[in-house]
Amino acid sequence: MHERWRGFIRCERHHQGLKATKPCGVEAELDLPTLVAALGYDFEIAKLNAKLTAPCCGSRSFELTWYRPTQQAA
Numbered sequence: 001m002h003e004r005w006r007g008f009i010r011c012e013r014h015h016q017g018l019k020a021t022k023p024c025g026v027e028a029e030l031d032l033p034t035l036v037a038a039l040g041y042d043f044e045i046a047k048l049n050a051k052l053t054a055p056c057c058g059s060r061s062f063e064l065t066w067y068r069p070t071q072q073a074a
Contacts, residue, residue, distance in 0.1 A: 003068065003069075004068075004069050005032070005066055005067065005068050005069075006029060006030075006032075006066070006067045006069075007029065007030035007032065007064060007065070007066050007067075008027055008028065008029055008030065008064070008065045008066075008067075009027070009028055009030060009052060009054065009055060009062050009063070009064055009065075010023075010025065010026065010027040010028075010054075010062060010063045010065070011023050011024035011025060011026050011027075011054035011055070011056050011057060011059055011061070011062055012054075012059075012061045012062050012063050013054065013057060013059035013061045013062075023061075024054065024056040024057055024059075026054070026055060026056035028055040030064075035048075039051065045066075048064065049064065052064075
C-alpha cells in the first residue's frame with residue numbers, strides 16, 4: 001500500500017447457475033486501505049483470491065491485476 005500499488009479485479013465468469021453466459025467485464029479498483037484494515041498488513045496477496053468476489057455479480061471467477069508504479073530517479 002505504501003509503495004502505491006494499485007489492484008484491479010475483473011469479472012471472468014462463464015456460467016450463471018447452469019447456463020453459459022458472457023463475463024460481465026466489469027473492472028473495479030481495489031480499495032487497498034480497506035483491505036489492509038480488514039485483513040492486516042501481514043496478509044499474503046496469494047491468499048486474497050479466497051477472500052474476494054466479482055463486484056458486479058458476486059462470482060468467484062475473476063482476475064486480479066496488480067500495477068506497481070515505476071520508480072523515478074531523483
